[in-house]
Amino acid sequence: MTARVARVMIDSPVPALDHPFDYAIPDHLVDDIVVGARVRVPLRSGGRRADAYVIELAEQSDFDGQLSAIDELVSPIPVLTPEVWRLARRAADRAAGTASDIVRLAVPKRHVRVEKAWLAAEEPKPLSIEPPAVEGYADPDRLTAPGTRSALSAIPTLAETDAGVTVGRWAATVAQLAARVLATGRSTIVCVPDYRDQDQLQSALADCVPAHAVSRLDARQSAAERYRAFLECLRPGPRVIIGNRSTIYAPAAELGLILVWDDADDLHAEPLAPYVHTRDAALIRQEDSGCALILAGHTRSVEAQRLVELGWLTAVEPARTTSPRVILSDPAQTGETARIPSAAWRAAREALAHGPVLVQVSRPGYAPVVACQRCHTAARCRTCHGPLGIRSAGAAPSCALCGAIQAGWACDECGATQLRLVTRGTGRTTEELGRAFPGTMVVTSDGEHRVERVPARPALVVATRGAEPVADGGYHAILLLDGERMLAREALSIAMDCLRWWANAAALSAPRAPVVLVGVGGRLGQALATWTPESFAAAELADRRELAFPPAVRTASVSGDLSAVERAIDGVDPALYRDVLGPTELPDGGVRSVVRFDYAKGAALAAAMRAAIIANTTTRRRTPAAKGGYRPPPSLRIRFDETEILQ
CATH class of the missing domain: 3.40.50.300 (P-loop containing nucleotide triphosphate hydrolases)
Structure with missing residues (x-):
């Protein structure tokens, strides 16, 4: 039988429209409409039209009334495959979201010229390759x-x-x-x-x-x-x-x-x-x-x-154990408090005779954080009270939030006018290493200076975490600085993040090259030195189970107006969750509550939260659009498994 009904997904972020709609297929499109195609359909309100994707074809609809007909076939290419649609639907349901938001990530915007060229191109020839061996793994x-x-x-x-x-x-x-x-x-x-x-x-x-x-x-x-x-x-x-x-x-x-x-x-x-x-x-x-x-x-x-x-x-695990040579330089053991201890200096000097040396630092910029020289109070902007930093050598301090220059700064606590560097970024570290190793090329790699690769010749490479270039043949020494400052960030996953940053950097070393971790010892330092990250992850998971922190449990972060947050949580059966943390105030004036629940209750709780979102969008008082079409953001936002809710 010929399909006469197309079940479509409306491309709209409105939660109330996040379900299939049935449309009649006009006679002239019966042979062209396929599952996954882009179409344009009418909406009953205001005579508007909306973009949509065909997710199913049927001979007839369960709707008793007269169906509206599809207005236009935008493209005959089935860009939304059934497998991707099922994934989008299940992922959205798990996160109490709309499937169209995920489809928008999955399917790029249409380009007619590219589409025509693709339709006219020849089909690729069948592949025939020999399966290569996978080095280092037994099966x-x-x-x-x-x-x-x-x-x-x-x-x-x-x-x-x-x-x-x-x-x-x-x-x-x-x-x-x-x-x-x-x-x-x-x-x-x-x-x-x-x-x-x-x-x-x-x-x-x-x-x-x-x-x-x-x-x-x-x-x-x-x-x-x-x-x-x-x-x-x-x-x-x-x-x-x-x-x-x-x-x-x-x-x-x-x-x-x-x-x-x-x-x-x-x-x-x-x-x-x-x-x-x-x-x-x-x-x-x-x-x-x-x-x-x-x-x-x-x-x-x-x-x-x-x-x-x-x-x-x-x-x-790999069939053969191979790990970098990590050296710990813990002030508690060595007694040295310098940012770059003597062992790290020696390793860098010896390695520079043969090839490049990597120096990993915690922050980009020159001096991202400064404080009062006398009382050590963090320096703040007089305009917005944001943190001050120094962008380059000799520059006046400026605000990291509003960018205001703070010439003539004075401490609010003691009145002093001198600043001290709390953190040294890539710029300051490059300057210091350039003076310590005259005649040696110093390369900076961070968010502003993108370097992907360095040659196999002597050079000092100063990079932030995650921005380390690959050196031809590997680095002959790696210095991991600011470990103590990295660990000072208040985040649930900071220990695991630091271990991952250091391990990824250490993996760029040449065989048997020294990797010096500065300022960190204890269980975390030993996990890197002995290359046992799996054991550290197991211990971290055990700690989180004891505290009922993710991923031992799941979380839903509910933020927005106080009344909207309270209604959303009140609408959920208390049997579905363990407890509710909050509400706590947010910088934008709203509040946030965190719901902790077990994995087995996830589907039911997500459904309840999605109902709360729909109720909030359909019952809240509508406000007229401001000049330029701006409307205020939704008064309720729900995010499952947020990575840094405890930051």
Whole structure:
């Protein structure tokens, strides 16, 4: 029978519209409408039209009245595949969000010129490659077998591609696993935190996967380039799809493997509603598709450790133990209080005779935080009371929030006018090292100075965490500074974050090169020195279980107007949650409460929270739009599993 009804998803963030709508298919579109196509449909209110996606075709509708007809077929290409739609629906339901918000991440904006070129292009030739060996792991076939789920500990060394490019050993391992899956006629999705990781992975893939079988979905791409890469993923046949967090929603023919690299990285946390983490979306998609799943990293996240202890993930270690040579320089043991102790100076001087040296610091800029020289009170802006910092040598202090220059600053507590540097960023560290090592090139790599690679010649590379360039052949020494200051940040995950930052930097060292960790000892320092991050993750998880902190329990952060927050929580059955923390005041004038609940109650509690969102949007008093069409933000926001609610 010919389908006469199209069930569509309206592309709208309005929660009340987050359900399928039935529309009649006009006679002239019966042969062209397919599942996943973009269409334009009428809305009964105000004679408006809305963009939509066809999610299902049927012979008839359950609606007794007369159906409105689809106005227009925007594109015949099925850009929203059934698998991606199921993922979007399940992920949105788990996070009490709308599926259209996730589809907006999954499907790029349409470009007609790119679409026409793609339709006119020839189909790619069938692939035929030999599966490469996976160096360092005993049973790679078990890792990629359908239905398996693994927590993979990466080998913390470097590798060299056939083209002579130095990459992390992890990138070579991921490329080899993806090539083995590709050889079986299945696709692989690899999600990495940022463009640096994507570049390393693409270089490693060039050794074992044909270039036309690799699609890269990059946030730095132009809209047209991203749409072209997305359309290539729609073609039949296996592919390797790499990119950042939204790549988890990419269409893939015969999906065989999902691999998430460094899932604890903050860049995997989606900042847009409904705030679904890459790891959570990967777990949902693996369960739906039956493919293999690998969470890989130099360290193991606490969330992955919980899944390992539950038996949901299988821990996989390298067949041979290889770890960097970490040296601890703890003031409690050495008695030295200098920012760069003598052991670190010696290691840097000796290493500079052979090649580059990496110096990791906590903050970018020159002196991000300053204080009164006399009473040590933090220096504050006279305009907005924000923290003051110094952007360059000799510059007057300025506010980090409003940017106001604070010439003639005086301390509010004691009246002194002299400042002391509380933190030294990349700029100040570069200046100090330049004076200490005259004639040596000093390279800065941070958010403002992006350096991806340095040659194998003597140089000092000063980098913030996560911005460390890859050195050809590896660094001959690595100094990890400001460890004590990194740990001073008030965040639940700070210990695990620091361990991950240091481990990722240590993995860039040349064989047997010294890695000096300054200012940190104890259990955390020993975990890095003995390279036992899994044991540290297990201990951290045990502590969080005792305190009922995530991921031992799930959380829902409910923020907004006090009345809206109270109504939302009052509408939830108390049997669904453990307790409610708050409300506490927020800087923007609203309040926030945190609901803690068990995983088994997640679906029911998310449904109740979603009902609260719909009720809030439909019952709150409407305010007229201000000049320019501005409307105030919603008075209620709900975010599940927020990573830093205890910050």
